[in-house]
Amino acid sequence: MEQKKRLFVKGNEAIAIGAIDAGCECFFAYPITPQSDIPEYLSRELVKVGGEFIQAESEIASINMVLGAAACGKRAMTSSSSPGISLKQEGISYMAGSELPAVIVNITRGGPGLGGIQPSQGDYFQATRGGGHGDYRTMVLAPSSCQECYDLTIQAFDLAFKYRNPVLILGDAILGQMKEPIVRWKEREDHPEEGAEWRLTGKKGRAQRIIKSLYLEDGAMEEHNLKLLKKYRSMEADLKWEEFLVEDAEVVAVAFGSIGRIVKSSVRKLRERGYKVGVFRPITLFPFPYFALEELAKVGKRFITIENNTGQMVEDVRLAIRRYGDSEFFANMPGKVSTPEDFIEPIEAMCKK
Amino acid sequence: MKEQEKQVFSLPSVMRDIPTHFCPGCHHGIIHRLVAEAIDYFDLEDIAICVGSVGCSVFIYNYIDVDSVEAPHGRAPAVATGVKRANPENFVFSYQGDGDLAAIGLSEIVYCANRGERVSIIFVNNTVYGMTGGQMAPTTLVGQKTTTSPYGRKGERDGYPLKMAEMLASLPGCAFSARVAVNNIKNLMKAKKAIKRAFEVQLKDVGFGFVEFLSACPTNWHQTPLEANERVEKELIPYFPLGVFKDKLEREK
Numbered sequence: 001m002e003q004k005k006r007l008f009v010k011g012n013e014a015i016a017i018g019a020i021d022a023g024c025e026c027f028f029a030y031p032i033t034p035q036s037d038i039p040e041y042l043s044r045e046l047v048k049v050g051g052e053f054i055q056a057e058s059e060i061a062s063i064n065m066v067l068g069a070a071a072c073g074k075r076a077m078t079s080s081s082s083p084g085i086s087l088k089q090e091g092i093s094y095m096a097g098s099e100l101p102a103v104i105v106n107i108t109r110g111g112p113g114l115g116g117i118q119p120s121q122g123d124y125f126q127a128t129r130g131g132g133h134g135d136y137r138t139m140v141l142a143p144s145s146c147q148e149c150y151d152l153t154i155q156a157f158d159l160a161f162k163y164r165n166p167v168l169i170l171g172d173a174i175l176g177q178m179k180e181p182i183v184r185w186k187e188r189e190d191h192p193e194e195g196a197e198w199r200l201t202g203k204k205g206r207a208q209r210i211i212k213s214l215y216l217e218d219g220a221m222e223e224h225n226l227k228l229l230k231k232y233r234s235m236e237a238d239l240k241w242e243e244f245l246v247e248d249a250e251v252v253a254v255a256f257g258s259i260g261r262i263v264k265s266s267v268r269k270l271r272e273r274g275y276k277v278g279v280f281r282p283i284t285l286f287p288f289p290y291f292a293l294e295e296l297a298k299v300g301k302r303f304i305t306i307e308n309n310t311g312q313m314v315e316d317v318r319l320a321i322r323r324y325g326d327s328e329f330f331a332n333m334p335g336k337v338s339t340p341e342d343f344i345e346p347i348e349a350m351c352k353k
Numbered sequence: 354m355k356e357q358e359k360q361v362f363s364l365p366s367v368m369r370d371i372p373t374h375f376c377p378g379c380h381h382g383i384i385h386r387l388v389a390e391a392i393d394y395f396d397l398e399d400i401a402i403c404v405g406s407v408g409c410s411v412f413i414y415n416y417i418d419v420d421s422v423e424a425p426h427g428r429a430p431a432v433a434t435g436v437k438r439a440n441p442e443n444f445v446f447s448y449q450g451d452g453d454l455a456a457i458g459l460s461e462i463v464y465c466a467n468r469g470e471r472v473s474i475i476f477v478n479n480t481v482y483g484m485t486g487g488q489m490a491p492t493t494l495v496g497q498k499t500t501t502s503p504y505g506r507k508g509e510r511d512g513y514p515l516k517m518a519e520m521l522a523s524l525p526g527c528a529f530s531a532r533v534a535v536n537n538i539k540n541l542m543k544a545k546k547a548i549k550r551a552f553e554v555q556l557k558d559v560g561f562g563f564v565e566f567l568s569a570c571p572t573n574w575h576q577t578p579l580e581a582n583e584r585v586e587k588e589l590i591p592y593f594p595l596g597v598f599k600d601k602l603e604r605e606k
Contacts, residue, residue, distance in 0.1 A: 026439055052438040056431070057464040064428040064461070068404070068435020071422040072443075076435070094425050200420040200436070202443050204399035210414045212405070212423035 005184040011175035012037035014146040014182050015105055018153030019077050020045055021186040024103070026052045026076040028065035030084060033117045034173040035107035038079040049188060059084035063091030063104070070100040071211045073199025075157050075191065079105035082115065082123055089132030092166050096136035096228070097213025101160035101195070103153065104138070105169045107176040110335045119173035120334035121257060124312035127170045128286040135225055137232045139167040140285040141240075144261040146180035152283075154186050159238060161194050163231060170285060172308070174258040174337065232287070240283040241292055245271065249278030251350050252296055253343070254305045254317050256282050259332065263306055265340035266347060275351050285313070290320040297321035304328040304350040306343055308336075328353075365389035367398045369418050378578020380568035381409060381477065383535045384544075385416050388448065388475055391548040392419070395556060397444045404433045406458075408450035409483040427458025430465035433472040444555065446473040452482045455491035455515050462521070466561045469526025473551045473562040476517060479570040480589065487573030491515045494592055499573070514592065518565040522598035528560025529553075530599040534567040536585040540595065550600060559601050567593055 009017065016038045019027065027046055029039040039055060046053045052069075056062035062078045069076035080088065085106045095102055108123045110116035130136045139159055141152040149171065156167040200209055215221040244264055246252055255263040260281035270277045280296065280303075282289050297303070297320070305314040305327045314329040321327060330346040332338045364370055368389040375381045392401055401419040405411060407426040414421035424432035429447040437445045454462050454476050465472065481499055482488040488501040492514045496505040506514075522530035529551050533544035544566065551562030567589045569581035576584060597603075 026435065028435065054434070054438070054468075057460055060428065061431040061434075061461055061464065064424065064431035065435035065438070067424070067428075068422065068432035068437075069439040070435075071432075072402075072436055072439035074439040076439070090425050091428070094423075098423065200402050200422060200443075201440065202400035202402060203418075203420050208414070208418050208420060210421045210423070212414070212421075214411070214423060 006181055007184055008179055008181050009146060010037055010177055010179050011143070011146045011149045011171060012107065012177070013041050014149035015079070015153045015169065015171070016041035016045070017184060018150040019103070020049060021184065021188045022154040022157040023075050023189055023191055024051060024077050024157065025074045026066070026069040027078070028054045028056050028062040028076070029078045029080065030056055030059045030062055032081045032084045034109060034176045035079050035081045035105065037176070038105065059087040060091065063088040066102045067091055067095055067100060070095065070102045071200050073195030077103040077105070079107065081107045081109045082111050085123065085126065085131070092138060093130070093132035093134050093136060094213055095166045096130070096138065097134065098211050099164040100166070100211065101164055102166045103156045103160055103169065104166055106171065108170065108172040116335055117173060118335040119258065119308060119337060121172060121259060121308035121312070122334050123170065124285065124307070124309060127168050128288070128316070136228060137286050138165060139163065139235055139238070139287070140170050141167065142170045142257045142283055142285050143175060144257050144281065146175070146178065147182045149175060150182050150184065163235060164198070165231065170257065172258055235287045238284065239287055239289050241289040242281040242283060244279040244281065246278035246280060246296065248276055249301060250276045251347060252278050252280050252301050252303050253347055254280045254293070254303055254313070254327065255307065256285060256313060259306055259308050259338070262338055262340055263343050266343040269340060269344060270347060275348065277347055277351065282313070288316045288320070290316070293317060293320035294323070297324035302350065304330060304347055306330045306332065306346070308332045308338070309334055365393045367392045367418050369416055371415070373416060374412060375409065376572045378569055378571035378581050379409070380479070380535050380566070383541070384475065384477055384566050384568065385413065387535070387545055387548055389417050390545065391552050392417070394549065395552055400442065401444045401446065402436050402440070404429045404436065404445065404447035406447060406449040406453045408453050410448050410450060410477065411484070413448050427453050427456070428461055429453065430458065430461040430472070430474060433474070434465055434468070434470050437470055437472050441471070444552070446475065448475040449477070450483065451478045451480065451490040451492045455517055463524070466521045466527045466563065467524045469528070469560040471555045471558060471560070473555050475548070476563065476565045477568045478517070478565055478593065479568040480514070481570050481573045483570050483573055494588060516593060518563065518598050521563050526561055527563060527599055528601040529562045531597040532565040532567065532593055532595050534585055534590065534595055536567070536569065536582045543595070547597065550602065553602060557602070
């Protein structure tokens with residue numbers, strides 16, 4: 001049996017490698033810092049495994065190319081960063097409405113507007129509330145290490161086809177650009193029968209298939225939206241989160257992605273000083289692990305939410321624990337690259353309250 | 354059929370025998386039928402994938418019975434690119450109006466043609482936005498009054514009408530580009546040939562195929578069907594000349 005490969009790569013590269021191993025067949029994207037490593041890697045490697053790569057003329061064109069490939073049942077992916085993800089929203093809405101599977105990667109940067117290339121977590125709302133127009137959701141996976149970048153990309157493709165829905169991987173500039181060892185455990189495989197019941201192949205031997213999101217007939221739109229709502233609820237079967245030193249914790253820091261990782265270090269240092277603190281790290285941001293947080297609130301734990309934005313996930317935390325209390329919030333302002341020391345003071349202050 | 358009757362014409366096999374929603378005098382009906390005839394001619398019914406667009410032609414998938422995917426406004430060439438790259442053995446075509454292709458979708462059509470994507474695109478130019486009620490289009494003529502150019506289009510303020518067939522012909526990736534009309538039988542017969550060619554350059558893996566159809570819109574031109582048909586001849590053709598602007602297959606002969 002072939003030895004699993006161990007590589008030292010950037011988070012961006014880990015995502016690209018994960019895509020290859022997941023069986024991604026089509027990748028269409030446009031360069032934007034800090035994620036251009038992804039199209040650069042795939043421009044070299046995807047063709048070697050028989051896939052299609054296009055550097056499209058814009059983020060809009062690339063999401064629409066993904067839509068076309070997805071309509072044919074292919075594993076298709078695009079990647080971008082914040083402003084580019086904004087451009088893709090119409091396409092993502094169409095894909096959700098048409099029930100098409102795809103993986104979209106957002107390596108978040110500072111915002112709003114042109115913002116900057118520094119890390120931020122300012123796209124949480126955009127990611128978890130659909131992001132575009134209409135009542136829809138995309139699954140959102142938030143890695144916090146290069147290994148998770150690799151693992152979650154592979155999972156993202158499976159989830160996209162399981163639910164016939166776009167899946168968003170929400171990273172940031174820290175994750176995208178940092179280098180760590182990863183274990184490349186998955187062997188690339190084809191999925192020739194995926195989507196066979198709905199994909200477009202030419203109608204030989206069967207009736208015409210129409211992949212669309214337009215519903216004008218009486219009652220059709222209601223029915224379709226109800227179907228989508230039920231689907232999004234059913235995604236709770238794939239909820240994912242991490243609890244770190246939470247069992248005896250009095251104060252739980254809630255954080256996701258790279259901040260979730262840094263906060264763990266803060267919590268380790270506080271534990272050394274005798275504070276009973278832990279970390280709750282949502283990994284699926286949609287669906288959000290409301291009930292798991294509620295369980296912790298029920299037994300009297302107190303919460304401080306720490307994010308690299310001005311307060312987004314904290315609203316979901318407050319929603320989760322609303323019957324039992326509130327969550328403190330600490331903003332690591334967008335653009336500021338944090339260290340574990342930055343979070344020690346606010347968590348400590350929470351403990352002393 | 355009665356004795357001594359011979360069927361000389363029928364609906365194309367790939368076209369559904371249902372009433373269309375088009376206005377009286379609209380040329381979409383004719384153009385849809387010509388597209389369907391070309392699909393039948395090359396026997397593409399079972400392998401065709403249609404990329405639908407946004408405009409009066411949004412229901413093409415109801416009239417032409419092939420696998421179809423709906424694209425956001427203007428993005429059909431990008432969606433078609435994704436489909437063809439995913440499934441190169443399928444025959445991929447799209448059908449777009451002047452707003453869809455030449456306004457919001459201008460970037461996508463230029464790059465699709467520029468990359469020489471093996472897709473065939475039918476462009477229906479009626480110098481106005483039909484579905485949304487008659488606003489100015491990229492191809493509205495100077496002086497033409499529309500709901501958003503009530504005093505008539507002014508070249509210096511609104512720009513001049515775009516000539517898509519010529520523009521795309523200038524791109525090396527474009528294998529076939531022509532402008533045609535269906536306002537009379539002579540023009541219609543040339544249009545049929547042009548569609549076939551635009552399909553052929555895909556089937557023979559030569560490049561991107563494009564046909565621009567001049568079309569009438571009696572409703573938004575505030576004319577009768579016959580007047581609108583006349584306008585195509587008298588006003589549109591002088592500005593948008595009919596002809597073949599690029600034909601890589603012709604050169605190869």
